[in-house]
Amino acid sequence: MQKTIEEIHGDTEGVVYQLPVYRFAGSSPDAPSAYIQAALHAGELPGVVAIHALMPRLRQAEAEGRILGNITVVPAANPVGRAQYLYGDLEGRFHLGTRTNFNRDFPLLDRPEKSALPPATASATVDVRLKRLLVELSIGHDIVLDLHCDDEGVPYLYVPVELWPAMENCAAAMGVEAVVLWQGSSGAAFEEAAIHPWLQLPPEEAALDRRVVTTVEFRGQRDVESATAASDAEGIYRLLATRGVIADEAAARPRPFTGIAAPIANVEMISMPRAGAILFHVEPGQRVEQGARLATIVHSPGEPDGAIAIHAPQAGYILTRIIHRSGRAGDDIIKLVGETRSARPKDGALED
Template identity: 50%
Template structure:
C-alpha cells in the first residue's frame, strides 16, 4: 500500500488540510480500476469504519499477490468539513462559508475534459479545490463507490438507471434492503461522475454504461458505527470486488438481489404538516399500507386537539426515518419506497438537501 497526501490550502492565512489517499497496485492491467471514498459528509462515519477494515484485507491480499486492480481508497474524503464545529457539534454536511452541501456542485464535465479539473486550481476556494481533486481521481477509475449514511436508515443505495440491473451484484454483496434508481439530474459526486461518462462525447448521451459504476451507498444510520458491523460491510464490499475481478477470491459467490429497486419518483417523502414533537408509530424496515398511521405530531402540548396524525399516502417500505424528535413544518420525517409513483411534485435530482 502506498500513501500519498493531497494538500488543500485554506482560504485564510495559516490553514491547510492534508488528505491521505491509499493506493493498492494491481497485477492485471486490464482489470477494472476502483475508486472508493468515505465521509464526504464528514460526520458520516460508517463508511470510514468500512474502509479501515477493507484496507486491512487489501493489504493482506497485496502481500499474497491477489490484488488484480489498481485500487484507490480515500477513508475520510472531507477534512474541511471535519474541522468545522459550531457550539461543539461537527458541521460536516454543509460548507459553513458558502452554505453549500459538500455533496453538491461537483463540476459537470465530459470525461475527455478530466485534465481540466486540475488546471488553475488556485482560482477556486478550498472546498471547490477539494471537490475537483476528488472527482479527478474518481474519473480515472471504472468502478466508483461513494460511502455515505442516512439518519436512521436501512442499508440502501442510489444507483443511476444507466448502471441497472448490472449493479445488482453490489446490492447483493452488501445485503442491501433497497435500491433507489436515480435520474442522474443532480451535481452530487456520484452523478457528476456518471454525467462525465454519459457525455464522454459532448452532446451524445449514453443511456447505458456497461462495465462502469458510480454509486452512493447509504450504510444505514449515522450511529451505526460498530466493529462487527463495519467488518461485515467490508467483507461485503470485498465480495463485490472479487465478483468484478478486482481481487482474486475463488470462494466468493453472490446471491441474487432480492430487495426492491424503485425509481426516485416512487419514493414518498413524508413531511411534517406542522411543527411539533414527533411520536413515531412505525419503524424503518416496516412495510405499511395506504392510510396507515406513521406518526403523531404534538403541535400544542397539553391542549385539546393538540395532535396531528401523519398517514402513509400509499403502501411501501420505510427506508429512512429522521432522528430529530422536534420537527419543523415541512421537515422530512421518512422516506417510503413504493410500487407506484408519488403524486407529490418533485424536481429532478436529489430527494433532500
C-alpha cells in the same frame, strides 16, 4: 500499497488540510479499477470504519498477489467539513463559508479524463478546491463508491438508472436492502460527477456494463459499530471480487439480490404539517399499507386536539427517518419507497 497525503490550503493563511490517499496497484491491466471514499459529509462515519475494517483485507490480498485492478482509497474525504464544529455540534454537510452542500456542485466533465477538469483557480473557495481534487482522484476508475449514511435507515444504494440492472450483482454483494434508481440531474452530487463523463461517450466506448457508480448509504449516523463495520467491509470486498478487481472465487460467488429496487420518483418524502415533537410509529425496514399511521406530531402539548397524525400516502417500505425528534412545518421526516410513482415526485436529489 502506496500512501500519499494531499494538501488543501484553507481560505485563510496558516490553514492546511490533509487528505490521506491509499493506492493498491493491480497486476492485470485489463481488470477494472476501483475508487472508494467515505465521509464526504464529514459527520457520516459508518463508511470510515468500514474502510478501516476493509484495509487489512486489501493488504492481505496484495500480499497474496490477488489485487488485479488498481484500487484507490480515501477513508475520510472531507477534512474541511470534519473541522467544522460549532458550539459542540459537527456541521459536516454544508460548508460554513459558502453554505453549499459538500455533495453538490461537483464539476461535470465531458469525458472521463483528468485533462477535462476545469482549471484550478487560486480564488476558488476551499470546498470548491476539495471537490475538484476528489474528482481528480476518482476520474477514470471503473468503480466509484461514495460511502455515506442517512439519519436513521436501512443500508441502501443510489444508482444511476443507466447502470441498472447490470449493478444488481453489486447490490447483492453488498447485501443492501434497497436501491433507489435516479436519472438526470442530482444537483451535481459526487455520484453524478462520476457517471456524467461516461454518459457523454458513445455506448461502445462507455462500456456501461463495466461501470459501478453508487452513493452507498450505510444505515444511520449512529450506526458506527464494530459488527456493521465488519459486515460492510465484507460487502465492499465481495463487490470488488464480484467485479474482478480482486481475485477471490469464494467471495465472488453470485448471490441473488432480494431487496427493493425502485425509481426515485416512487420515494415519498413524508413532511411535517406542523412544527412540534415527533412520535414515530414505524421504523426503517418496515413495510406499511396505504393509510398506515407513520408518526404523530405533538404541536400543542396539553391541548385535547394538540397532536396530528401523519399517514402513508401509499403502500411501501420505510427507508429512513430523521435522527431528530422535533421539527418545523415542512421538514421531511421519513423516506417511504412507494410501490408506485409518488403524486409529488422529487426532481433531482431528494434532499438539499
